[in-house]
Amino acid sequence: MSNLTPMMKQYMEIKSRHKDAILFFRLGDFYEMFFDDAILASKELEIALTGRDCGQREKAPMCGIPYHSSDSYIAKLIKKGYKVAICEQVEDPAKSKGIVKRDVVRIITPGTITDAKVLDEKRNNYLSCIYMDKDGFGISYSDITTGDLYTTEIANNNTNIEHKLLDELAKIQPTEIIVNSFLYENEKLIKKIKDRFNLVLNTYHDWAFEISHCKNKILNHFNVLTLEGFGIENKKYSTSSLGGLLEYLTETQKIVLSHLNTVRYYSMDKYMVLDINTRRNLELTETMRDKSKKGSLLWLLDKTSTAMGARLLKKWIEEPLLDRTKIIERLNAVKFLYNNKDTVDSLKDLLKSIYDMERLMGRISYGNCNGRDLISLKDSIKVIPDIKDILISADTKLLVKLGNKIDELMDVYNLIEDSIIDEPPLTIKEGGIIKPQYDETLKELKEASAKGKEWLSSLEENEKLRTGIKSLKVGYNKVFGYYIEVTKTNIKNVPDNYMRKQTLANSERYITPELKDMESKILGAEEKSMNIEYQIFMEIRDRIRNEVKRIQSCAHIISCIDCLLSLAIIAFNNNYIMPTLNTEGIIDIQSGRHPVVEKMIDQELFVPNNTFLDNKNRIIIITGPNMAGKSTYMRQVALITLMAQIGSFVPAESANIGIVDKIFTRVGASDDLAQGQSTFMVEMSEVANILNNSTKNSLVILDEIGRGTSTFDGLSIAWSVVEYISNKDKIGAKTLFATHYHELTELEGKIDGVKNYKILVKEKGEDIIFLRKISRGGADKSYGIEVARLAGVPKEVIDRAKIILKSLEEKNITKKGKLSDIVPKEKNSKNNDKEMQLDLFNAKEKEIIDKIKNVDIMDTTPMDAMNLLYSLIKKVKDL
Numbered sequence: 001m002s003n004l005t006p007m008m009k010q011y012m013e014i015k016s017r018h019k020d021a022i023l024f025f026r027l028g029d030f031y032e033m034f035f036d037d038a039i040l041a042s043k044e045l046e047i048a049l050t051g052r053d054c055g056q057r058e059k060a061p062m063c064g065i066p067y068h069s070s071d072s073y074i075a076k077l078i079k080k081g082y083k084v085a086i087c088e089q090v091e092d093p094a095k096s097k098g099i100v101k102r103d104v105v106r107i108i109t110p111g112t113i114t115d116a117k118v119l120d121e122k123r124n125n126y127l128s129c130i131y132m133d134k135d136g137f138g139i140s141y142s143d144i145t146t147g148d149l150y151t152t153e154i155a156n157n158n159t160n161i162e163h164k165l166l167d168e169l170a171k172i173q174p175t176e177i178i179v180n181s182f183l184y185e186n187e188k189l190i191k192k193i194k195d196r197f198n199l200v201l202n203t204y205h206d207w208a209f210e211i212s213h214c215k216n217k218i219l220n221h222f223n224v225l226t227l228e229g230f231g232i233e234n235k236k237y238s239t240s241s242l243g244g245l246l247e248y249l250t251e252t253q254k255i256v257l258s259h260l261n262t263v264r265y266y267s268m269d270k271y272m273v274l275d276i277n278t279r280r281n282l283e284l285t286e287t288m289r290d291k292s293k294k295g296s297l298l299w300l301l302d303k304t305s306t307a308m309g310a311r312l313l314k315k316w317i318e319e320p321l322l323d324r325t326k327i328i329e330r331l332n333a334v335k336f337l338y339n340n341k342d343t344v345d346s347l348k349d350l351l352k353s354i355y356d357m358e359r360l361m362g363r364i365s366y367g368n369c370n371g372r373d374l375i376s377l378k379d380s381i382k383v384i385p386d387i388k389d390i391l392i393s394a395d396t397k398l399l400v401k402l403g404n405k406i407d408e409l410m411d412v413y414n415l416i417e418d419s420i421i422d423e424p425p426l427t428i429k430e431g432g433i434i435k436p437q438y439d440e441t442l443k444e445l446k447e448a449s450a451k452g453k454e455w456l457s458s459l460e461e462n463e464k465l466r467t468g469i470k471s472l473k474v475g476y477n478k479v480f481g482y483y484i485e486v487t488k489t490n491i492k493n494v495p496d497n498y499m500r501k502q503t504l505a506n507s508e509r510y511i512t513p514e515l516k517d518m519e520s521k522i523l524g525a526e527e528k529s530m531n532i533e534y535q536i537f538m539e540i541r542d543r544i545r546n547e548v549k550r551i552q553s554c555a556h557i558i559s560c561i562d563c564l565l566s567l568a569i570i571a572f573n574n575n576y577i578m579p580t581l582n583t584e585g586i587i588d589i590q591s592g593r594h595p596v597v598e599k600m601i602d603q604e605l606f607v608p609n610n611t612f613l614d615n616k617n618r619i620i621i622i623t624g625p626n627m628a629g630k631s632t633y634m635r636q637v638a639l640i641t642l643m644a645q646i647g648s649f650v651p652a653e654s655a656n657i658g659i660v661d662k663i664f665t666r667v668g669a670s671d672d673l674a675q676g677q678s679t680f681m682v683e684m685s686e687v688a689n690i691l692n693n694s695t696k697n698s699l700v701i702l703d704e705i706g707r708g709t710s711t712f713d714g715l716s717i718a719w720s721v722v723e724y725i726s727n728k729d730k731i732g733a734k735t736l737f738a739t740h741y742h743e744l745t746e747l748e749g750k751i752d753g754v755k756n757y758k759i760l761v762k763e764k765g766e767d768i769i770f771l772r773k774i775s776r777g778g779a780d781k782s783y784g785i786e787v788a789r790l791a792g793v794p795k796e797v798i799d800r801a802k803i804i805l806k807s808l809e810e811k812n813i814t815k816k817g818k819l820s821d822i823v824p825k826e827k828n829s830k831n832n833d834k835e836m837q838l839d840l841f842n843a844k845e846k847e848i849i850d851k852i853k854n855v856d857i858m859d860t861t862p863m864d865a866m867n868l869l870y871s872l873i874k875k876v877k878d879l
Contacts, residue, residue: 138237214243309562330647371424
């Protein structure tokens with residue numbers, strides 16, 4: 001270290017404080033990286049690795065990038081999960097003695113990146129902080145580009161808090177998480193989080209989560225005296241997670257984030273519970289197969305005009321409401337818009353003029369906005385009065401309420417209109433951004449500069465006349481300033497007052513005392529005006545930043561309007577109807593359709609179906625072949641219910657929906673190899689979560705329970721699950737249960753609340769036609785071989801399967817009677833278990849055993865015994 005150059009010593013000292021980040025060290029017009037950072041960055045960014053003298057025998061590995069194009073390089077590193085520490089000169093080099101002072105001015109992480117070119121404008125980029133102990137957890141999260149800040153907690157809860165945490169993360173979908181050491185040491189849970197979510201997760205200082213420190217941090221950040229206004233006064237988990245989050249943002253951003261001016265505490269029981277599997281299975285915001293938006297419910301419903309509206313709509317889908325009054329408010333607003341197309345068209349046209357006000361305010365608060373950002377804000381504000389007029393004249397409560405609350409922000413509009421030119425440059429330090437009439441001093445300087453340039457323009461013509469040199473030119477460059485250029489063939493005609501300034505190959509450049517004096521005036525005026533314009537721009541930016549809360553509130557109202565318009569447009573374009581809401585726990589859907597599937601195929605080909613569930617008809621057991629539409633039908637019931645509770649119209653002829661507190665789905669089969677779990681273990685874990693957390697007000701979707709194990713084990717589990725869910729004293733949830741175990745159809749009439757339905761199929765010779773229609777009753781066969789044939793299984797395999805099936809059917813496993821007669825009401829003995837297994841799977845062996853049992857040995861002749869033995873041996877060989 002002692003042999004290092006002063007600059008390298010400075011680098012090493014700063015790097016020692018940021019060991020977990022790649023240090024971008026500003027040298028002139030470049031960010032340089034050294035040693036291990038250089039080796040890593042050169043590989044990840046695919047740039048040349050060189051060396052630099054550092055005062056030691058060997059050169060330090062080095063690579064660099066131009067600072068003006070650094071955003072794309074930083075984004076590439078962040079996308080790969082790295083942190084980047086930006087080290088800048090923090091004093092004027094002209095005023096410094098010795099090496100220029102440098103320091104890290106910002107640390108960029110996946111959750112704190114603000115580059116608009118990198119971020120998806122229609123999705124929030126959340127940074128999340130989790131504080132957990134053995135009794136509960138708090139989770140706070142923020143999008144620093146929009147100013148959104150939320151917190152919630154689960155405390156002293158007997159339910160599985162790890163499941164709750166995973167479910168909440170599935171909703172939030174953060175790109176980065178910081179956690180306390182207690183949680184980080186739970187290796188199994190941390191592995192689950194990392195494996196299930198594409199994010200960066202790190203532990204953070206335990207002192208940052210200490211309750212008294214966190215309280216002070218929150219109070220100081222929001223400049224308040226109490227936490228009561230935020231609803232977290234006695235919520236230790238939310239307080240600790242929020243305090244830790246704010247500490248992390250202070251450490252990494254190194255500025256006061258004034259646009260994070262409020263925090264919204266929410267209780268998880270205010271919204272419908274959707275666990276991680278349900279969100280995936282229902283494909284709410286992305287598809288299961290390729291994680292794309294197309295094919296999801298969000299893709300279908302998103303006809304928003306603004307990025308703000310798109311982000312809010314995604315949040316609505318992820319958080320269906322439980323408050324009947326709020327749902328009806330939204331539905332009535334959608335109904336009004338649905339019935340008033342002119343209003344929709346007018347609002348849509350106005351919304352097209354609105355930019356992303358939330359992220360504009362994020363840039364203004366960060367201090368990295370430019371003149372064009374302010375013009376975008378002004379253009380957005382310009383149409384707000386027209387939007388307000390339309391809303392307050394609407395004949396529906398929610399729109400009128402939004403109209404009355406919206407702030408027209410005319411003071412902000414007038415400030416920008418008076419000060420910023422209509423088409424400002426990208427830079428803010430080179431002038432040409434402020435209207436001259438906005439400031440008297442600036443106006444005088446601009447006039448002086450303009451007059452000087454007029455003088456220069458006339459100077460060229462006057463000198464041509466005075467000297468007779470027709471090729472004479474007056475020019476300017478940044479190095480030599482203003483000059484008079486004369487070709488060498490005309491040097492003899494140069495007046496005595498011309499002073500040589502620069503010699504070129506074919507000409508000479510001169511200056512005169514008058515030109516030098518005017519140059520000083522022009523350049524002095526331009527430099528002063530640029531400095532004044534920069535200072536004025538900073539003042540305007542700060543004045544707008546002081547209004548951030550008003551502008552954010554206005555932006556949120558615009559987002560709500562955009563969402564309601566989107567829902568109305570979708571309803572109108574797709575022939576949706578307004579659902580009614582009941583408090584009796586009834587789900588009555590007539591001619592319901594799957595909203596996404598009908599859009600992906602020809603809408604006229606989609607076959608609608610009815611559904612009726614209530615407290616008496618709680619469980620529908622659905623049988624029928626694969627590919628016939630059981631899963632589509634069950635998902636559409638769940639999606640129609642969910643859509644109703646976000647305030648959307650639904651795809652049906654009529655829908656009467658009882659508020660559902662939770663939707664659970666167990667659909668499909670997949671291994672979780674990363675967690676060392678088989679398909680069946682995953683299935684049973686999901687079933688356990690459903691059985692432990694469902695209530696009588698829940699909607700449960702179960703598809704093929706028990707198929708991951710042996711037939712008899714699976715059938716037993718499926719049977720028992722139906723019994724447990726149907727029991728009002730235990731759950732009593734409304735349930736759709738698809739199965740290939742036809743034996744379960746016998747439960748209708750034996751278990752309270754169970755009804756049988758089947759998917760209709762039409763047989764035509766060896767072919768089958770899926771009618772996609774749900775009908776009362778149970779299916780008597782699965783058509784598995786027919787489906788295999790349709791899927792392209794070789795004919796030889798199909799033919800052999802038919803022979804095997806016929807043989808099995810001849811040895812009917814239920815020939816003793818119905819399965820419900822075989823299954824004992826009391827716990828089976830081992831002997832009963834063995835007998836049942838023989839009945840189900842070993843028909844031929846049982847025939848032999850029965851024959852032996854029936855032999856009367858005392859009444860059998862030696863010849864009869866020989867014949868019997870011969871017969872038994874032959875039967876055994878034929879097995």
